[in-house]
Amino acid sequence: MICVLLLAAGEAWESPAMADLEAHPGVVVLKRCVDVDDLLAAVTSGQADVAVVSLDAPGLDPTSVAHLRRHAVRPVAVTSALADDLDAREHAARLGITALVGRGQLATLPRVVTTVEDVADTRARGDDLSVLDPIAVAAPPAAEAGRLVVVWGPAGAPGRTTVATNLAWELARRDVAVVLADLDPYGGAVAQQLGILDEVSGLLSAARLASAGQLDDRFASVCRSVGDRLAVVTGLPRADRWREVRAAQVEQLLERARGHGQVVVDTGFSLEDDTGSDLGGRPGRNTLTLAALEQADEVVVVGSADPVGLTRLARGLVDLRDLTAGTPVRVVVNRMRSSIGWSEKEIAGMVEGFSRVAGLHFVPEDRPGLDRALVSGRPVADLGDSSLVRALAALADAVLPAHSSGGADRSSGQTRHFRRQFRQVKRAKF
Structure with missing residues (x-):
């Protein structure tokens, strides 16, 4: 059984995503969260396995994603852009989210939710699960770090x-x-x-x-x-x-x-x-x-x-x-x-x-x-x-x-x- 927290931040995909997730065997939506703070408070219960979040949710940042992972909750991002959109991919990579569902792929969301824990394995096999491959974000030129x-x-x-x-x-x-x-x-x-x-x-x-x-x-x-x-x-x-x-x-x-x-x-x-x-x-x-x-x-x-x-x-x-x-x-x-x-x-x-x-x-x-x-x-x-x-x-x-x-x-x-x-x-x- 996969327990899911949902944070859509008012996006139009919330209702169809909710219906698809509840109709999928082995998936239970625990809560629809109103904002990022509500989501972060909900994960501390220890009952959730996956958090489905809007990529553009106000307040969603690398610290929030780290908080999810600290409580063993795996994030899946949903965006209104195409999944291969460079800006969306870079945004997700900066947040530390490796699973991204884009426009026109909402029907695959239940499948991504149930397999997100195997992201590394599926990438190695080359399976297409609408999962984002991490992008190397440009780093500043290497230099000796100061004290x-x-x-x-x-x-x-x-x-x-x-x-x-x-x-x-x-x-x-x-x-x-x-x-x-x-x-x-x-x-x-x-x-x-x-x-x-x-x-x-x-x-x-x-x-x-x-x-x-x-x-x-x-x-x-x-x-x-x-x-x-x-x-x-x-x-x-x-x-x-x-x-x-x-x-x-x-x-x-x-x-x-x-x-x-x-x-x-x-x-x-x-x-x-x-x-x-x-x-x-x-x-x-x-x-x-x-x-x-x-x-x-x-x-x-x-x-x-x-x-x-x-x-x-x-x-x-x-x-x-x-x-x-x-x-x-x-x-x-x-x-x-x-x-x-x-x-x-x-x-x-x-x-x-x-x-x-x-x-x-x-x-x-x-x-x-x-x-x-x-x-x-x-x-x-x-x-x-x-x-x-x-x-x-x-x-x-x-x-x-x-x-x-x-x-x-x-x-x-x-x-x-x-x-x-x-x-x-x-x-x-x-």
Whole structure:
């Protein structure tokens, strides 16, 4: 018995398809779904085997198709175009659907539904079951993929965006192609820090293009250029619009950004996974952050150098440990100042007690310099030399030593220095 979910999205073929499917022995139509969200919620029951969907159903995207397959539901697309129409075939291929029934072939739908699980075998035999042969979608020219550096930090505004923005700018100053992506679901501020007039959200544009399978071809349109080497994907215009971005779209965006150069990502603070999002197929709010961390080549964790900030940093490192198994984690203690009363050595001992880190960096407090940078919409390095600029340059040396500005030796020496501290200092208690 093949149990079918039907999503026709108001297409004229719905009634005849329904009649043909119900008349076919061994096929049962479980439900006629009103939209994609209804379909994705229905598959979680575990009762359906096949989903017959309109190829042009609003909201149908690669993430939706992946959700169907995750629940062992095989998709079959129906289109009003001919099955051999190139546009229809490419659209289905981008969605990840390999079974397509076109205009004039609706009578074959029950046969396709009952044999769709054997698509690979029938293709090998050369049988004609109105099944779409996957089309190789043009890929961008092969190039060495850039590294993905994700900047994360716990709640309390420890300076994630400041570190991410200035790290990306520092790399771009070294003639390195960099993509800076703002994936903070709680209200990104990268555009404001760089003085970008954010009329259109780059992130939302990228999500729409990814859904349509056009992101590879139109990636440049979602970026704003800052200087010659820095491309910025601006964040959400309002925090409540996080619902419009799904994990698969984030993955496509970051994968495409790697082809452009090195990638720096600014994220949100929360690592909580919304397990209920799978039930209705809707993304969880922290999907953007979690998807970025999952793909990261290195994670830069930012904490504030004060009692509250260090406590949150310690807890955050513990929470992060399970999500970044095997991924290097580098810690930045931000706003370091002598008035706190703790030495760098003592803070190094605390960090070592909670997590193994690839490196530890102290960024000094420079409120006047940051204020001037924010008001002018420029990175701090544009305003002249300072201890803050030198600390950020050392961080860039450590993150991408291949593009060091001559500070690689200093960075490695700093790492050895803190490793000696880790061996000498017992865990500090706060």
